[in-house]
Structure formats: C-alpha cells, structure tokens
Amino acid sequence: MRVLEHPDVEEIHLEAVLHALADPMRLEIVRFLATTEDGAACSEIELAVTKSTGTHHYRVLREAGVINQVYRGTAKINSLRSTDLDTLFPGLLASVISAATRRSQR
Template sequence: MRQIKHPNMDQVELTDIMYALSDPTRLEIVGRLANAGRKLTCGELDLNRPKSSMSHHFKILRAAGLVETLIEGTEHMNALRVAEIEQKFPGVLQSVLIALNKSS
C-alpha cells in the first residue's frame, strides 16, 4: 500500500462529518490539526492513547473526508481537508473549529 485512499468529497455525507465530530477524541485531533497549521504525525498528536485507538479514530476521520493522510517514509502526515470541506459544506467545519477554540 503506497498511499492511503481517501474518499472523494461527493461521496461524503453530512452525517459522516457529524458522526466523526461527535467523539471528544476526534474533535481534539481535528482541533489540533487546525491549530497546528501544518501536517502532523499521529505520534505528534499524542493524546495518551494506544496506537490502535488512535488509528481507529483516524480511520473514521479519513472516511468522513475530514483528514488526509500522506505517507512520508515511516511517518503518516495528517492534515485537515479544510478547503474541500468548506466547498462542500460551507461554514460547517469553520464554525466547529471556532467553537472548539472557545471552549479549550
């Protein structure tokens, strides 16, 4: 497996996005990716959880079209698909990110 496959935006449903953002761990991941302003490895996010749990959450974030993961060497670089999500669901991710930053 050379690179991880990601869904096309037209395959992504609003419910997928909502579901992915309904878990505190995933919301935390999304918030950190947004604030980092650069690609982060899973390890850099370190939420004190086993690798398998983190992997599970990333899988769901990818399936929801929220996160894009590029394999670079042994690392998986993760980034939010902000622009694409914004185009498909204007305002949704942005307002969630604003709400997230207020509460944290």
C-alpha cells in the first residue's frame, strides 16, 4: 500500500498553512471537507480545474499540513487535520471556513 508524506505536527508552519488557504480552489476543498465526518475522495469534490491542477492543489494542502490523505483502494481519501491545526493555531481554521462560507453566500 502506498503511503503519502505528511508533515508531523511540529513541522506545520503558519506561513505554509496561510499560503495553502489563500487559493480559492484549495479553500473550496477545505470548505467541502469541513462538511464531512469521514473525509471524501478527490472525485467527490467538484473543482473547475483539470485533474492535474486538482492534484497540485491537494498536494499543497497535504504538504502544508491542512489535510490528511490516505489511499483506500485506488482512491485518495482526504480529511482535514482540524485537531492538529486547532492545537497549533486555535480558531484559525474555523474562522477561515466561516469567512469563506459567508463570502460564497454573497
């Protein structure tokens, strides 16, 4: 089974997290994942980009420590690293998701 590289909690840096969350497509991924309990496959999240661009966005989020990705068969299942991010940066993820949701409702 293939295993993807993720940063350990102590390797997650605020600058990388903010950079990952600054892109509208990546923010949409995070907003979607915030509504799931068990995570979601990449194919479940509709993005208006090519597959290769989508793969890039998931990689940036994973390498920044925002999401966790595991293989389940041939699918990558994505989930937010909410606990890790809340421990390091209390309230950041919830605030960003809330602001993005309000903005999308305008």
